[in-house]
Amino acid sequence: MNKLKQTQKIYKNITPPQSYNLMVERAVSAVEQKRKKTDHYKWVRPALVSTAAMFAICVIMLNTMPTFASAVYEIPIIGEVARVFTFRTYELSDTTYDIQVEMPSIRNTGNTDLEVRINDQIQDKIDSIVENAKIRGKAVLDDQLASGGTEEELVPFYIMISYEVKFSNENMLSFVINDMESSVTAYNYQTFYNIDLNTGKDITLADKLGDQYIEIISERIQEQIEQRILEHPDWSYTLTSATISEALSDTEKPLKFYINEAENIVISFDKGEIAPPPMGIQDFEIIK
Amino acid sequence: MRKKDSKLDTLKAYILGDQNHFYRLAYSYTKNSDDAADVVQEAICKAIEKVHTLQNEAYVKTWFYRIVINESLNYLRKNNKYSHKEGVLENASYEDKDVAETFTLFNAVSELEPKLRTVIILRYYEDLKLSEIAKVTDSNLNTVKSRLYKALDLLKITIGSDDIE
Numbered sequence: 001m002n003k004l005k006q007t008q009k010i011y012k013n014i015t016p017p018q019s020y021n022l023m024v025e026r027a028v029s030a031v032e033q034k035r036k037k038t039d040h041y042k043w044v045r046p047a048l049v050s051t052a053a054m055f056a057i058c059v060i061m062l063n064t065m066p067t068f069a070s071a072v073y074e075i076p077i078i079g080e081v082a083r084v085f086t087f088r089t090y091e092l093s094d095t096t097y098d099i100q101v102e103m104p105s106i107r108n109t110g111n112t113d114l115e116v117r118i119n120d121q122i123q124d125k126i127d128s129i130v131e132n133a134k135i136r137g138k139a140v141l142d143d144q145l146a147s148g149g150t151e152e153e154l155v156p157f158y159i160m161i162s163y164e165v166k167f168s169n170e171n172m173l174s175f176v177i178n179d180m181e182s183s184v185t186a187y188n189y190q191t192f193y194n195i196d197l198n199t200g201k202d203i204t205l206a207d208k209l210g211d212q213y214i215e216i217i218s219e220r221i222q223e224q225i226e227q228r229i230l231e232h233p234d235w236s237y238t239l240t241s242a243t244i245s246e247a248l249s250d251t252e253k254p255l256k257f258y259i260n261e262a263e264n265i266v267i268s269f270d271k272g273e274i275a276p277p278p279m280g281i282q283d284f285e286i287i288k
Numbered sequence: 289m290r291k292k293d294s295k296l297d298t299l300k301a302y303i304l305g306d307q308n309h310f311y312r313l314a315y316s317y318t319k320n321s322d323d324a325a326d327v328v329q330e331a332i333c334k335a336i337e338k339v340h341t342l343q344n345e346a347y348v349k350t351w352f353y354r355i356v357i358n359e360s361l362n363y364l365r366k367n368n369k370y371s372h373k374e375g376v377l378e379n380a381s382y383e384d385k386d387v388a389e390t391f392t393l394f395n396a397v398s399e400l401e402p403k404l405r406t407v408i409i410l411r412y413y414e415d416l417k418l419s420e421i422a423k424v425t426d427s428n429l430n431t432v433k434s435r436l437y438k439a440l441d442l443l444k445i446t447i448g449s450d451d452i453e
Contacts, residue, residue: 003389003390003393003447004393004397004408004412004443005412006390006393007390007391007393007394007397007412007413008412008413009390010390010391010394011312011316011394011409011413012312012413014311014312014315014316015308016307016308016311016312016315016321016324016325017321017325019325020307020311020321020324020325020328021307021308023325023328023329024303024304024307024310024328024329024332025304027329027332027333027336028300028303028304028332028336029300
């Protein structure tokens with residue numbers, strides 16, 4: 001038997017993600033693309049040239065970035081590892097807002113219901129961010145005008161939606177959608193997705209940390225807060241030992257978390273959520 | 289510049305048609321999807337830029353394979369990943385003994401040193417002739433043969449069987 005020929009089957013099963021084929025097409029037609037882009041720029045008003053340039057960067061990133069397969073050699077046995085990939089990127093702009101979206105989507109989980117559910121959630125989430133942004137963009141501009149700003153000085157409401165895979169293997173998938181908003185001030189809102197690929201359900205803190213998860217988390221967060229304040233005496237948190245458990249038990253507003261590369265739970269607070277905004281996103285790794 | 293245009297068209301058509309081959313080839317070095325895509329992208333850019341050095345359109349395949357492999361090796365050099373091990377399959381168990389053996393052999397191939405791996409991949413996975421491999425690797429036929437035999441010997445030792453071809 002020709003054993004090496006047998007192994008060729010495994011080799012041939014290495015399948016590139018769709019984004020790869022997209023990249024190849026773009027790279028091959030790079031010359032034509034350049035020409036088209038120049039045409040495109042003509043439509044962009046001068047004030048927005050810098051964002052248009054940023055959009056070009058996004059496109060280039062898309063060419064090289066999105067896939068993610070830590071264990072592609074498993075492909076022949078269990079099918080492709082679940083992937084988060086860029087479903088589409090688009091840009092919306094007006095005098096009051098400027099929105100760039102890099103929308104993720106999941107596939108190859110072997111569970112179509114799950115994919116439909118998550119991808120619908122993502123779509124809804126992004127739609128609502130975009131809708132909201134349009135309204136707030138208008139409000140922010142009205143404020144600027146009311147406080148004596150002139151048309152030329154106006155800062156449009158700028159939004160960039162992107163995503164990042166935090167952890168992925170054949171059993172679990174964890175990723176975040178970042179909603180970066182800025183006009184006069186900048187904010188970053190995160191939406192996490194943690195999926196158990198075997199059951200198709202969302203992973204809960206109790207799944208990973210057991211029934212005592214509230215105690216465990218509040219203890220770990222307190223320790224880390226104390227540590228951080230020691231290291232940075234000027235830092236302060238609105239979360240105190242008294243309010244941590246309270247915040248944890250608030251079912252209306254569940255804690256946001258993701259799974260990091262070490263497969264640990266990381267509780268993540270948005271900028272300004274539990275500390276002054278300049279301290280940025282506050283992450284707490286929970287080692288059981 | 290008519291001739292260059294025709295070369296460029298040949299190259300583009302070839303790349304589009306065989307793109308998944310390049311991904312696999314790059315992947316066997318990078319063992320990472322993103323990096324494989326980067327390697328191929330770099331190779332495409334270089335190839336388009338240097339298409340005038342392609343002397344005969346009939347050799348577009350070996351010419352482009354060579355660029356992909358050089359880019360892959362560059363990647364390994366930059367990232368110092370010669371001894372990178374995936375080890376994913378080693379822990380897996382299979383009911384079927386033949387399947388298990390096939391995976392062991394496949395893993396063994398992917399752990400050969402890059403020069404030997406290149407010869408095995410091109411010969412057995414990409415079905416190139418030895419003379420074509422010589423062109424791709426820019427070496428003479430005897431070198432290719434000796435690398436091939438050395439690689440086969442190593443593989444036989446790894447899986448403990450003579451019966452691999």
